[in-house]
Amino acid sequence: MPEVITRFGSLDDYAKGGVEIIDDDPRNYVFSNVLEVAANSAPYERVAVGINFEYVIEATRAEGVSPWYTCAHDEFVLCMDGEVEVHLVKLSDPARHVDPEHDGAVSMAEAIPDGRKMGRVVLRRGHQALLPVGAAYRFHADRPGVILLQTIVGDVTVQKWADICQTQAA
Numbered sequence: 001m002p003e004v005i006t007r008f009g010s011l012d013d014y015a016k017g018g019v020e021i022i023d024d025d026p027r028n029y030v031f032s033n034v035l036e037v038a039a040n041s042a043p044y045e046r047v048a049v050g051i052n053f054e055y056v057i058e059a060t061r062a063e064g065v066s067p068w069y070t071c072a073h074d075e076f077v078l079c080m081d082g083e084v085e086v087h088l089v090k091l092s093d094p095a096r097h098v099d100p101e102h103d104g105a106v107s108m109a110e111a112i113p114d115g116r117k118m119g120r121v122v123l124r125r126g127h128q129a130l131l132p133v134g135a136a137y138r139f140h141a142d143r144p145g146v147i148l149l150q151t152i153v154g155d156v157t158v159q160k161w162a163d164i165c166q167t168q169a170a
Contacts, residue, residue, distance in 0.1 A: 008125070009035050010081045011061075011144050034059040034080060037164050038146040044139065046105070046149060048159045054103060056157055058149040062141040068108040069138065072098045075105065075131040075151040079123035082145020086129050087138050088118035094134045104154010108136060123147070 009015065014035040037047050043063035050057035062084045070091060077086060091097060092115045098106050113136040121129045131137050131149075139147065151157075 011035055011039055011146055014039075034148060035146055038080075043144075045158055046156050047164065048153070048157050048161075049148075049164065051153065054152045056104075056151055056153045058151065058157060060139075060147045060149060062139050062145040062147050063143075064141065066139040068110060068113055068136045069105045069131075069156070070094065070097045070108055070113070070136045071105045071131065071151065071154075072100050072102050072133060073152060074133050075149060076128055077123065077131055077139075078128040078148045078150075079125055080146040080148055081125060082141055082143055084123045084145050084147055085140040086121040086123060086131070087140065088120065088131075089113045089115045089136045090118050091115040091134055091136055097136070102154070103152040105149075105151055105156050106154065107156055 007015070014033065016033055016036060034049050037049055037059040038061040041047055041059070041061045043061050044066040046058040046060050048056050049059045062079075062082060068089075072094075077084075089112075091113055097108055097113070115136065118135060123129060153159075
C-alpha cells in the first residue's frame with residue numbers, strides 16, 4: 001500500500017490542488033481552494049466556496065476586527081488557519097435586527113449591539129463554534145487567518161464562482 005502523507009496548508013503555505021478527471025465530463029466537477037480564496041479576499045469578505053440548495057460554506061479571511069453580524073438561524077464557524085476570537089452578545093431584541101423569515105447572516109450597523117455579553121471563544125486550527133440564533137457575533141484576529149462559515153445564502157454571501165472555481169486540472 002502506498003504511503004499517504006497528510007499536509008496541512010495555511011494562508012502562507014498551501015498547494016493549489018486540482019481536479020483530475022479520469023473518465024467523465026469536467027463540467028460535472030468544480031474545485032476551489034479555501035486557503036487560496038481567503039488569501040485573495042478582503043478581510044471578512046464571506047466568499048461562497050460550496051453550496052447545496054440554500055446552504056452555503058463561506059471562506060473568510062480573518063484579519064483585524066469584523067463588523068457585527070446576526071442571523072435568524074444558527075450558524076457554525078470552523079477555524080482553518082490562525083487564531084480567531086469570536087465575541088458574542090445575546091441581543092435584547094433580535095427581531096429589531098433581522099426578520100425571522102430572512103435567510104443568511106446580516107451585517108449590523110451598531111458599534112456594539114444592545115444586549116448581554118455572552119463571552120468569547122478562541123478558535124485555532126480545527127476548532128469550531130456555534131453562532132446561535134438571537135445573538136450577535138464578531139471576529140477578531142491579530143494575524144491573518146482563515147475561517148469557514150456554514151450558513152444559508154444571504155445578504156453578506158459573496159458569490160464569485162467564475163473567479164474561484166477550477167473546472168479542470170490546471
